[in-house]
Structures are given as C-alpha cells and as structure tokens.
Amino acid sequence: MLTVICETPGTLRAEQRERPVRGEGEVLLRVKRVGVCGTDLHIFTGNQPFLQYPRVMGHELSGVIEEPVPGGRLAKGDVAYVMPYLSCGTCVACRQGKTNCCVNIQVLGVHRDGAFTEYLSLPEAFVHKAEGVTLDQAAMVEFLAIGAHAVRRGNVQPGQRVLVVGAGPIGMAAMIFARLRGAEVTAIDGRQDRVDFCRRELGVTHAVTLGEGDVDQLSKVTNGEFFDQVFDATGNAKAIERGFGFVAHGGTYVLISVVRDTITFSDPEFHKRETTLLGSRNATTEDFETVIAAMREGKVPTAALNTHRMALADVPADFQQLLDPARGVVKAIVEV
Ligand SMILES: [Zn+2]
Numbered sequence: 001m002l003t004v005i006c007e008t009p010g011t012l013r014a015e016q017r018e019r020p021v022r023g024e025g026e027v028l029l030r031v032k033r034v035g036v037c038g039t040d041l042h043i044f045t046g047n048q049p050f051l052q053y054p055r056v057m058g059h060e061l062s063g064v065i066e067e068p069v070p071g072g073r074l075a076k077g078d079v080a081y082v083m084p085y086l087s088c089g090t091c092v093a094c095r096q097g098k099t100n101c102c103v104n105i106q107v108l109g110v111h112r113d114g115a116f117t118e119y120l121s122l123p124e125a126f127v128h129k130a131e132g133v134t135l136d137q138a139a140m141v142e143f144l145a146i147g148a149h150a151v152r153r154g155n156v157q158p159g160q161r162v163l164v165v166g167a168g169p170i171g172m173a174a175m176i177f178a179r180l181r182g183a184e185v186t187a188i189d190g191r192q193d194r195v196d197f198c199r200r201e202l203g204v205t206h207a208v209t210l211g212e213g214d215v216d217q218l219s220k221v222t223n224g225e226f227f228d229q230v231f232d233a234t235g236n237a238k239a240i241e242r243g244f245g246f247v248a249h250g251g252t253y254v255l256i257s258v259v260r261d262t263i264t265f266s267d268p269e270f271h272k273r274e275t276t277l278l279g280s281r282n283a284t285t286e287d288f289e290t291v292i293a294a295m296r297e298g299k300v301p302t303a304a305l306n307t308h309r310m311a312l313a314d315v316p317a318d319f320q321q322l323l324d325p326a327r328g329v330v331k332a333i334v335e336v
C-alpha cells in the first residue's frame with residue numbers, strides 16, 4: 001500500500017508498505033481522506049522538537065471500515081471518522097473523562113504513524129460511524145472539535161461578546177462554535193485574506209486586522225468594555241500575553257494554542273478583572289459529536305473551509321505549496 005513518510009524535516013517520500021493485519025479489538029480502516037493540519041506543517045518544517053523521525057503524518061482522517069471487530073459496533077462498509085488521541089483509559093485524567101489530556105496520550109501521526117497511507121488498524125473505541133456527513137466532512141471533524149471544545153471550556157453564553165485572536169483553522173473553528181451558541185463574535189488576525197475570509201464565510205460580527213489602531217477598534221466595537229470571552233489561537237507568546245488586555249472585567253481567557261515558552265501577565269490587571277484563565281487541549285468524544293451534529297444540520301461551512309486538495313501520491317511533490325501564505329490555504333484535504 002502507498003504510504004508517504006516524513007523522513008527528516010523537509011523530506012517526504014512515497015513508498016510501498018505491507019498492509020497491516022487487523023489487531024485484536026481493532027478495526028482495519030481503509031483511509032479515504034486526510035486533512036492537513038498545522039501540526040503536519042510543523043512536523044514537515046521541523047518545528048516539532050519532540051517528534052521522532054521518520055514519521056507518517058496525518059491525524060485528521062476519515063475512511064471506510066474494511067474489517068470490523070467480530071460482533072462489534074461497526075460493520076464492513078461503514079463510513080467512519082477517527083478520534084486520533086489514543087488515550088489510556090486509566091490515568092488520573094481519563095478516570096475523570098478528560099481523555100483529551102490523558103497522561104499517556106498517543107496522537108496518531110505524531111507519537112505513532114498516522115494516516116498518509118491506505119490502511120490503518122485502530123482500536124475500535126476510537127473509530128466512530130460518521131452518519132449523515134460526507135467523507136470530506138468526516139475528515140474535518142477533528143480541527144473543528146478543538147474549537148468546539150474550547151468554546152465548551154469557556155461555557156460561551158448567548159449574547160456574550162467573544163474575541164478570537166488568530167484566524168487559522170482552529171481559530172475559525174472557535175468562531176463557528178461560539179456563533180452557534182449565540183455569541184457576538186469578533187475575529188482579529190494579522191493576515192488580511194484571513195480577516196476577509198472570516199467576515200465573508202464565517203459571518204463574524206466584526207473582523208479586525210492586527211496593527212496600528214487595532215486596540216481602539218476592539219474597544220469601539222464593545223463600547224470600551226472589551227470581551228466576555230477571549231480565545232487565543234495564535235501559537236505566539238507575545239500575542240497570548242497581549243490577549244490578557246482584551247478580557248472584560250469578569251471575563252474569561254481561553255488558551256487554545258500552545259507555545260514552548262513562559263507566559264507572563266500583570267497580576268493587578270488580572271485580579272482587577274477577576275479573570276478566569278483556562279487551558280484547552282484537544283477534544284473529547286462529546287466535542288466530536290457536537291461537530292458532527294452541526295455538520296449534519298448544515299451549520300458548518302465545510303465547503304468554504306476546504307480550500308485545497310491533492311492526491312496522496314502527489315504529497316511528496318506538492319506538500320511544500322501548502323506553506324505559502326499567498327495560496328490562501330485554510331484546510332487542504334489529501335485524497336487516498
Ligand atoms: Zn489537527
């Protein structure tokens with residue numbers, strides 16, 4: 001079977017591998033679609049310092065069940081999506097149902113080989129029937145679930161003013177699910193094309209371009225009160241620190257993106273506002289189900305989000321293009 005391997009940063013190679021044999025308690029999945037994530041781009045560019053190369057990337061996947069578990073939940077031919085965070089089920093976080101921050105988490109395409117291949121044998125518990133959505137949509141559930149999880153962490157309420165800082169796919173996901181909860185959403189990003197995309201495709205109430213006068217604009221759209229909830233999806237330490245200043249008195253700051261750095265903030269400002277500070281990591285089954293339900297109801301603009309596609313065989317030659325900001329990539333899908 002065709003498999004694309006990231007051998008070392010910057011090098012992708014196609015090779016033929018043996019098709020895996022279905023493991024005990026596992027399903028054999030015929031991979032059909034794989035979404036390309038910021039994580040994959042970081043693996044490719046070598047900005048994932050703890051990753052072991054070579055690695056088969058890809059954790060946003062959908063496919064068709066080739067061989068189910070005998071007597072299991074899934075049947076041959078079912079269209080399925082995958083929860084790519086393989087959790088242990090026994091650690092302190094898993095025991096509380098917080099499988100998204102499992103102590104022993106194994107993420108497909110990061111800690112173990114992922115979906116840039118034709119077949120995967122996966123534990124049945126992490127494979128779910130994707131009813132009422134397309135294969136493309138099923139491959140887009142994961143990044144959307146990360147946004148949905150963050151919005152659930154913040155417990156966004158109807159009518160709240162929400163600011164999402166960073167309009168990459170994850171930030172966009174947070175915007176979509178905050179809006180679906182009835183919040184008034186403002187987007188801010190440094191890239192004009194992304195700001196325009198949020199305004200045009202995601203129906204945000206306000207969209208602001210980072211730069212001179214941006215704080216005045218954020219102040220103006222909230223009558224000087226700033227935001228009940230601020231979501232950071234920038235992956236930038238300075239931006240995270242700046243975001244503390246956008247939280248209204250009594251507000252909440254949710255950090256979705258992670259940086260390998262120390263974050264500092266002014267304690268008097270933090271206390272004055274009685275800020276609630278939350279980390280948000282990955283997503284749980286509940287979030288995946290929230291996304292699937294919203295897709296089924298036609299509430300997620302998946303066609304607009306899927307800006308690019310390529311065949312698995314073309315990945316070694318064409319992957320590099322996805323890094324070019326001029327191409328306006330939001331979500332690329334690899335067809336297997
Ligand atoms: Zn992802």
Ligand SMILES: [Zn+2]
Binds near residue numbers: 087088093094103
């Ligand atoms: Zn665990």
